[in-house]
Amino acid sequence: xxxxxxxxxxxxxxxxxxxxxxxxxxxxxxxxxxxxxxxxxxxxxxxxxxxxxxxxxxxxxxxxxxxxxxxxxxxxxxxxxxxxxxxxxxxxxxxxxxxxxxxxxxxxxxxxxxxxxxxxxxxxxxxxxxxxxxxxxxxxxxxxxxxxxxxxxxxxxxxxxxxxxxxxxxxxxxx
Amino acid sequence: xxxxxxxxxxxxxxxxxxxxxxxxxxxxxxxxxxxxxxxxxxxxxxxxxxxxxxxxxxxxxxxxxxxxxxxxxxxxxxxxxxxxxxxxxxxxxxxxxx
Numbered sequence: 001x002x003x004x005x006x007x008x009x010x011x012x013x014x015x016x017x018x019x020x021x022x023x024x025x026x027x028x029x030x031x032x033x034x035x036x037x038x039x040x041x042x043x044x045x046x047x048x049x050x051x052x053x054x055x056x057x058x059x060x061x062x063x064x065x066x067x068x069x070x071x072x073x074x075x076x077x078x079x080x081x082x083x084x085x086x087x088x089x090x091x092x093x094x095x096x097x098x099x100x101x102x103x104x105x106x107x108x109x110x111x112x113x114x115x116x117x118x119x120x121x122x123x124x125x126x127x128x129x130x131x132x133x134x135x136x137x138x139x140x141x142x143x144x145x146x147x148x149x150x151x152x153x154x155x156x157x158x159x160x161x162x163x164x165x166x167x168x169x170x171x172x173x174x175x
Numbered sequence: 176x177x178x179x180x181x182x183x184x185x186x187x188x189x190x191x192x193x194x195x196x197x198x199x200x201x202x203x204x205x206x207x208x209x210x211x212x213x214x215x216x217x218x219x220x221x222x223x224x225x226x227x228x229x230x231x232x233x234x235x236x237x238x239x240x241x242x243x244x245x246x247x248x249x250x251x252x253x254x255x256x257x258x259x260x261x262x263x264x265x266x267x268x269x270x271x272x273x
Contacts, residue, residue, distance in 0.1 A: 005178075005179075006178065009178055009179060009181075009182040010182075012182050012183075012186055012217075013182055013185055013186055013189070016185075016186040016189045016190060016193075016210050016214070017189060019189075019190070019193060019203075019206055019207060019210050020189045020190060020192060020193025020194075020207060020210070021193070022193065022196075022197055022198060022199060022203060023203075024200070024203075025200050025202040025203055025206065028202070028203050028206040029206060031206075032206055032209060032210060032213070035186070035210060035213055036213055039213060039214075039216075039217045042179065042182075042217060042221075043217065043220050043221070043224075046179075046221060046224045046225075047224060048220050048221075048223070048224045051220045051223070051224075051232065051235055052220075054235075054236065054239070055216065055217075055220075055239075058239055058243070059213065059239075062243065063209065063243065063246050066246070066247070066250060067202075067205075067206065067209070067246075067250075070202060070250050070253055070254070071202060073202075073253065073254065073257045073263060074200050074201070074202045074253075074257070074262070074263045090197075094189060094192070098185055098189075101181075101185065102181065105176050105181060106176075106178075106181070133229055134223070134228070134229030134230050134231065134232035134233065135232050135233065135236060137229070137230050137232075137233060138233045138236060138237075141230075142230075142233045145233060145237050148237075149237055149240040149241070152240065152241060152244050153240065153243065153244060155244075156243075156244040156247050156248055159247075159248050159251065160247055160248065160250075160251035163248075163251035163252060163254070163255045164251055164254045164255055164258075
């Protein structure tokens with residue numbers, strides 16, 4: 001296993017520790033950016049170039065912009081970073097638990113995976129795998145899935161419109 | 176269990192634990208949910224790449240579309256609570272009327 005892949009996987013887990021240790025939402029969104037960026041690198045390292053591109057474009061481009069905008073709603077005058085006491089205690093307890101799990105799983109095995117073994121190594125990345133064409137199946141034989149997804153997204157549009165409607169006619173209007 | 180397997184299963188578990196324990200903001204809970212969906216996406220994509228089955232790579236795309244649905248519904252709830260309760264703190268949701 002190459003060092004780059006190990007670094008990317010550690011960045012993934014460390015970014016989610018940063019999200020889960022309950023900082024302010026600004027820093028949580030930053031941790032999620034780290035997780036998605038390193039996850040994109042992980043997928044690219046396992047020859048999944050198209051899926052990593054989809055992850056990068058849709059996730060970072062679409063969702064995190066909306067999350068960063070919504071962080072303005074949750075604004076507070078003194079945001080808690082990862083250096084705050086409770087956040088640092090939570091993060092360090094998660095890290096201790098993770099290292100115990102890691103040691104329990106891998107304490108007695110050799111981590112240098114051989115070539116072609118299960119999910120190990122970069123290999124030569126020049127070859128194009130079938131996953132790009134597999135996504136193209138979505139538009140021919142997987143048409144039902146696309147129609148279901150489009151219906152779900154359309155339903156979500158009306159759900160969001162109903163939730164955020166004003167004038168005391170929306171779904172959540174206690175006042 | 177390989178390191179990649181450990182990475183995505185531990186990110187899923189971390190997101191679940193962060194969602195369960197001591198959230199202060201609703202937005203942080205939504206961020207934890209997003210982290211769980213992200214680890215599921217990576218797990219599906221790695222499964223596809225591992226099995227070398229091209230037709231299964233539809234599944235991560237559909238999962239990503241449904242996670243977009245979930246995120247937008249959650250953010251709509253966030254906007255609605257910020258408008259009715261004034262902030263998105265989870266303690267505010269215990270109030271019956273404000």
